[in-house]
Amino acid sequence: MNYDVILFDADDTLFDYKKAEDYALSSVFEEFGIQSPDTDYVAIYRTINQELWNDFEKGAISLADLRVERFSRLFAGTGLTIGADEFSSRYLSYLGAGAYLIDGAVELIEELRSKVRLAIITNGIREVQLSRFSKAGMDQYFEHIIVSEDTGYQKPHLGIFEYTFNKLGITDPGRVLIVGDSLTSDIQGGLNSGMDTCWYNPHNKQNPSPVQPKFEIKQLSEVLTLL
Known part of the structure; x- marks a missing residue:
């Protein structure tokens, strides 16, 4: 051995992870009534999220900050007026249910x-x-x-x-x-x-x-x- x-x-x-993330994003976007044929919120989020996880690996951001900052940046960049803390909490709840x-x-x-x-x-x-x-x-x-x-x-x-x-x-x-x-x-x-x-x-x-x-x-x- x-x-x-x-x-x-x-x-x-x-x-x-992608399957769990798809489920969590579609669920939380639906819960908060986020939809638009002209804006691909998922694609924008994934770009932001990957950048922040890369920063996390380098020690440039804490996990506590990352989990909220990704949604703060998403909402700031798309003009959505939604509280990032509450949104993050609900998203993580859905993500934890995605045991694929x-x-x-x-x-x-x-x-x-x-x-x-x-x-x-x-x-x-x-x-x-x-x-x-x-x-x-x-x-x-x-x-x-x-x-x-x-x-x-x-x-x-x-x-x-x-x-x-x-x-x-x-x-x-x-x-x-x-x-x-x-x-x-x-x-x-x-x-x-x-x-x-x-x-x-x-x-x-x-x-x-x-x-x-x-x-x-x-x-x-x-x-x-x-x-």
Whole structure:
């Protein structure tokens, strides 16, 4: 056995984040009566949201500020007069209900649970992530669900991985594999902390960056071949 522990990312690795986000946005926009054939609010929001998450990875904005700021910018840029705090709260409630798993996620975790120790390491919002794992019945499979909010650091910062190693009693990072879809957070973070890395790349994206994972897979079931 090559690894004692496998750390999984959550969004777009085990959970279909876009599907959850689509559900949450359509639900909250409907609740607040936001609709216009001339303005693509979803596209504008996604651009703003991605920019802010990139800033979060760099430590340029806190998660508490991010969760409201994205809607403040959306409303300011589109002329909508809606309270961003209330809107954010309702959006997160819907997002936490969107427990849509990636195909093969349950089967993989059920197969792995008897072979290696499993944990989650995610930059997502704590209340959202815990809600989704609970609703999907996936929380029972992992020793710990480690959320950046609880650690004071976010991937790829070494601090969140040191927190994780302490939590799990890991003394040899070389016996740990991290699996995730993000080169900048999961793979870079894994490289920073001395773990082997597995890039989940189902859409066959090109990687022109200097961040090079040890493994690359297109289906979750391929993780089994790495043990």
